[in-house]
Amino acid sequence: MTDIDQAVTIRRAVADDVTAMLRLIVALAVYEREPDAVKATPESLTATMFGPDAKVFAHVAEQDGAVIGVALWFETYSTWTGAPSLYLEDLFVDPAARGSGAGKALFTALAREAKARGCARIDWAVLDWNRTARGFYTAMGGFHSTGWEPWRIEGEALERLAGA
Known part of the structure; x- marks a missing residue:
């Protein structure tokens, strides 16, 4: 574990951070038990970000x-908040x-970024088995939003729907 007294600096990412960010994205995929799921590349991250x-x-x-x-x-x-x-x-x-x-x-x-952009809230998803993350978010005031389930369309189904 890193010494807590060592300063941590937070800043907006720049293009030179892409390699480090991709390393962390891959590490996250491994942690989330999906080691082969990452399709992002330095080029795709650079283009989209x-x-x-x-x-x-x-x-x-x-x-x-x-x-x-x-x-x-x-x-x-959010149409409900109008923001x-x-x-x-x-x-x-x-x-x-x-x-x-x-x-x-x-x-x-992120909270400061949200407020500066006039955002009414921050949303995210957490894997149901990730108790460590859930505890971390709860400690900051986050809560599990009930009633809504995540849905997705991708791959062949997306291609069919798009008529490709």
């Missing part, structure tokens, strides 16, 4: 000059840096 029409953003946590955590997010919209929402796609801190405060610092930065 730092291209002229970027719609996905990230903050990184650094300690001693190394990226130790990442929070990837984008805006959505945008910030959707946290992934938050991951390198296991060696857990306990450093990086996770809470990343989430605090």
Whole structure:
């Protein structure tokens, strides 16, 4: 575990962070028991996050000059609140840096980003078996939203629907 006294710095990600972010995305996939699920590449991350029409953003946590955590997010919209929402796609801190405060610092930065953008809330999903993450989010005031189930369409079904 990283010494808690070592300073953690949070900043918006830049294109030079792509390699470190992809390393953390792969580590997250391994942690979530889906080691072969990552299809992202440095090129796809660069295009979607730092291209002229970027719609996905990230903050990184650094300690001693190394990226130790990442929070990837984008805006959505709530018709009920009449305001945008910030959707946290992934938050991951390198296991060696857990306990450093990086996770809470990343989430605090997201809360500030949400408020600066006029967002009414932050939404995210947590795997039902990930008690550590659920405890972390609960400790910050997050709660499990009930009644809504995640749904998805992808792959062949998406192709069929699009008429491709």
